[in-house]
Amino acid sequence: MNIFIRLLKSIDRKFIFIITFFAVVIPMFYPLYLPIIPEDSVRSIFKKIDAIPEGSKILMSFDYDPASKPECHPMAIANLRHAFKKNLKIVIIQLWPFGGAMATEAIDELKKEFKEIYNRDIIYGDDYCILGYKVGGAILIQQSGKDFNGTFMEDIDGKKASEISLTKDVKTIKDFELVLSYSAGDPGIKQWVMIVDAQYKVPVAGGVTAVTAPEITPYLNSGQLLGLMAGLRGAADYETLVNKKYPPFKKYVNSGTSGMDPQNIVHLMIIIFIIIANIIYWHDKKMGLVR
Amino acid sequence: MKRGIPLLIVFFTGMIWLTQYFIPHYPFNKVMNLLSDWMKIIAAFAMVLGILNLLRVNFIKISRKHYNWQYSIILIIALLITIGFGCIQGITENVDTTILVYNSKSNEVISSSIFVAPAIIEGLKNFKPISSEDVEKDGKKETIQKGMMDITTKNGKVVKYTDSNPVKRIIVKDDNSVIETVIVKTGTVGHWIYKNLIEHLSSTMFSLLAFFIASAAFRAFRAKSFEAMLLLGSAFIVMLGKVPIGDVFGKIEIHEKIIISFPSIQVWLMNYVNTAGQRAILLGAAIGIIAISIKIIIGLERTYFGGE
Incomplete structure (x- = not known):
């Protein structure tokens, strides 16, 4: 027993780092293909987007940066796939400075997919537009409720929003069927819920990083938030729903789904490490080495 | 007088902002729009102020040769290059x-x-x-x-x-x-910096979290008390319930609507236990914000003036 405990005690930080590395890398090459059962909070977003009539406008707010890209980007891509397939008109805004770059990257990826699968061009100005970054956070959301084009005046190339076919008729935030926010912090989904849902009664949904999810869940339970994608799992859930309805997308990169395998193993690994640490702790406590 | 005028400005601004929520009509809605514009301008200035402060702090660090002062040189150079090219070429692709x-x-x-x-x-x-x-x-x-x-x-x-x-x-x-x-x-240089530096450096920092969390969990997560055991148990369930492997451990069907499995307990924990705790924190914070806002508006709280 003592040899076993001594062996466990000899586990140092470097060993944990090496195990973590392999726990992430190996499942990428040898996937487990475990079935993903989407959560209800993600299904509700899918149902809502599915029910919006073709040609309607939706607003997407890219409120994240490259640091949280691994979690937020896959869910944004999955939503965009669904929305473009449904022929919805997408107006993209950014409350974070790098949001526009994130949106451009996501749409460039999808342009190739739609061309290959459906021979369809996703056209800037007709199918989507990306409005430029402005500082202000919650104040911008508040103002967009009263005067959208007056708040987000130009797109990322400096073209006036009132001259873009997609945005020229938009007067207030109420002209959108749905607001989706991909949020890694503040300003983000919380502000959208507190202002747009509460004051203007426009449904709000979106995705957040896993670490923010517990903070946002109360808004989901109160019905103020239509749906929530939490972390990479949320993205994987949405990808599963999209791929089930539109199978051609299966062959393209589904980062959420492929990210589930490393996450499965790493979660298990962390649990095993915690159990080992507690075995050592209980042994030391029994021996009177710790209080 | 030195403090009286700022106090009056704060009082009137606060009252107008508060009133427009209850009377969203002329003239309060117009004044609110004007104040919103001012706030955006102030927010933009805050960014400039932040940059100037960053420069000041790092120049002091370099001049006094504080620990790791060399990194401050790199920071200032990177900051000036990014701002310079951003201003000249813009940040478009x-x-x-x-x-x-x-x-x-x-x-x-x-x-x-x-x-x-x-x-x-x-x-x-x-x-x-x-x-x-x-x-x-x-x-x-x-x-x-x-x-x-x-x-x-x-x-x-x-x-x-x-x-x-x-x-x-x-x-x-x-x-x-x-x-x-x-x-x-x-x-553009701005886009090149974003695409080839910022994106990869930020992703790297985020990825390192996995290693640190694994290591920290091993070194710090001990069931030292009943509360710690509860926390540990909840963490295990949420970690397993949030990933597909949680379904592999099977489920117990007590009733058509009562299924016990890692994912179902995880959902219950998040929707009930977590929500209750989060709402308590949110309500507490909201009441605190109301109290402090009233104190600021009526001039009882003056720490924003600075000084003692």
């Missing part, structure tokens, strides 16, 4: 750059680098137009063509401009000259 202005009638280069001009002129011989339109500008007729061409540089490298990245060729003819302007899209 590409900008139109004129690479040659050339009189093809007299074979005279008007503006271009002497190193690249011959190669561009040579490349123009194989120009394949995709589109062409005639426009009138300042009383002169301009032909704007977009097309594909290859430019072979001196060291033999071939730069290809295809239909996805065409060359713009503007031709202005008069009796004495044929002025050709060749414009290509070139990447």
Whole structure:
């Protein structure tokens, strides 16, 4: 027993780092293909987007940066796939400075997919537009409720929003069927819920990083938030729903789904490490080495 | 007087902001819009102030040679380069750059680098137009063509401009000259910095979290008390319930609607236990914000003035 405990005690930080590395890398090459059962909070977003009539406008707010890209980007891509397939008109805004770059990257990826699968061009100005970054956070959301084009005046190339076919008729935030926010912090989904849902009664949904999810869940339970994608799992859930309805997308990169395998193993690994640490702790406590 | 005027400004601004929520009509809605504009401007100034403060702190660090002062030099250089190129070129992916202005009638280069001009002129011989339109500008007729061409540089490298990245060729003819302007899209430094530095560095920092969380969990997560055991148990359930492997451990069906499995317990924990705790925190914070806001509006709380 003592040899076993001594062996466990000899586990140092470097060993944990090496195990973590392999726990992430190996499942990428040898996937487990475990079935993903989407959560209800993600299904509700899918149902809502599915029910919006073709040609309607939706607003997407890219409120994240490259640091949280691994979690937020896959869910944004999955939503965009669904929305473009449904022929919805997408107006993209950014409350974070790098949001526009994130949106451009996501749409460039999808342009190739739609061309290959459906021979369809996703056209800037007709199918989507990306409005430029402005500082202000919650104040911008508040103002967009009263005067959208007056708040987000130009797109990322400096073209006036009132001259873009997609945005020229938009007067207030109420002209959108749905607001989706991909949020890694503040300003983000919380502000959208507190202002747009509460004051203007426009449904709000979106995705957040896993670490923010517990903070946002109360808004989901109160019905103020239509749906929530939490972390990479949320993205994987949405990808599963999209791929089930539109199978051609299966062959393209589904980062959420492929990210589930490393996450499965790493979660298990962390649990095993915690159990080992507690075995050592209980042994030391029994021996009177710790209080 | 020194404090009286700011206190009055705060009082009236606070009261107007508060009143417009209850009376969203003229004149309060107009004043609110005006104040919102002011807030955006102040927020933009705050960003400038932040940059200036960052520069000040790091200059002090360098001048006093504090620990790791060398990193401050790198920070300042990176900051100035990013701001400089951002201001000059913008942060868009590409900008139109004129690479040659050339009189093809007299074979005279008007503006271009002497190193690249011959190669561009040579490349123009194989120009394949995709589109062409005639426009009138300042009383002169301009032909704007977009097309594909290859430019072979001196060291033999071939730069290809295809239909996805065409060359713009503007031709202005008069009796004495044929002025050709060749414009290509070139990447901006700001976009290059974002694409090749910021994106990868940020992702790397985020990825490192996995290693630190694994290590921290091993070293710090001990069931030292009943509360710690509850926390540990909840963490296990949420971690397993949030990933598909949680379903592998099976489920116990007590009733049609009562299924016990890692995912179902995880959902219950998040929707009930977590929500209850989060709402308590949110309500507490909201009441605190109301109290402090009232104190600021009526002038009882004055710490925002600074000083003692």
